[in-house]
Amino acid sequence: MTTSRARPAGGAGEAGGAGRQWARADATRQSLLAAAQRVFADRGYADAGIAEIVERSGISVGSLYHHYGGKAGLYVALWEELTEEQEQSAARAVSAARKAGEDDPIALFIAGARAYLQVCWERREAARLFHGGEGPSGSSLMRRSRAQHWIAQNTKLLRGTSGTPAGRAGQVLSLVLTTVIGEAGREIATAEGEAEAAEIIDEVCRILIRLAR
Incomplete structure (x- = not known):
């Protein structure tokens, strides 16, 4: 049984492609967390806005919701x-x-x-x-x-x-x-x-x- 974290079995090309995808996803998550940390520090959690987190991170709002589900998910992840x-x-x-x-x-x-x-x-x-x-x-x-x-x-x-x-x-x-x-x-x-x-x-x-x- 495979999980969402498992990399697909295959040739070197497939493994390399999967590795790059994981690296990009990790970079996306870290960019979102770093931006959220700055916005929470500046505004406080209640006044922090998704729009500002997205703007500071340079990551799309869709990716934010995909990885963390929203502002609360970012806070919990941090x-x-x-x-x-x-x-x-x-x-x-x-x-x-x-x-x-x-x-x-x-x-x-x-x-x-x-x-x-x-x-x-x-x-x-x-x-x-x-x-x-x-x-x-x-x-x-x-x-x-x-x-x-x-x-x-x-x-x-x-x-x-x-x-x-x-x-x-x-x-x-x-x-x-x-x-x-x-x-x-x-x-x-x-x-x-x-x-x-x-x-x-x-x-x-x-x-x-x-x-x-």
């Missing part, structure tokens, strides 16, 4: 792109720390938190879009669902740490730590420069260590 990058960066940092011989759950947690916060700075233009709470219908539920996922992941990571409470108390601790990281991300995304962002990240990590222990 949010998913950012959160996926944050999650993957944190996971890589934890994995690298483990490979380097680190086995302290708090140290692993801090490695992941630092990587997550670093993405908040590196992708600050996108991160700023999602801290104001504005967005399409259902976006608040979407953010709460992702926050619950992060709380569950952090609870699992911190389990077994000496002094960390078990059961419901451990979940509450993870909730507090995850909330601190989320609020810190807001401050980092609006920092005036890299030095200030780095200072905030360092201070947040020190606070997280004290809270976790």
Whole structure:
């Protein structure tokens, strides 16, 4: 059974043609996302218009609706792109720390938190879009669902740490730590420069260590 992502089997010419089509589609999607991010940042989600996104992207309105279904789809795609990058960066940092011989759950947690916060700075233009709470219908539920996922992941990571409470108390601790990281991300995304962002990240990590222990 094939999917919409599968490339057709065939000769080199067919494969090359399919590859070019995928590259064009990806370029179209990235152009639309980049334009949407700029328009959302300038106008806010509610006042952002499809016409301006199309004009800035240079992509047809038909392609926008084909790939994203409208303004809400663009917003969700931007949010998913950012959160996926944050999650993957944190996971890589934890994995690298483990490979380097680190086995302290708090140290692993801090490695992941630092990587997550670093993405908040590196992708600050996108991160700023999602801290104001504005967005399409259902976006608040979407953010709460992702926050619950992060709380569950952090609870699992911190389990077994000496002094960390078990059961419901451990979940509450993870909730507090995850909330601190989320609020810190807001401050980092609006920092005036890299030095200030780095200072905030360092201070947040020190606070997280004290809270976790």
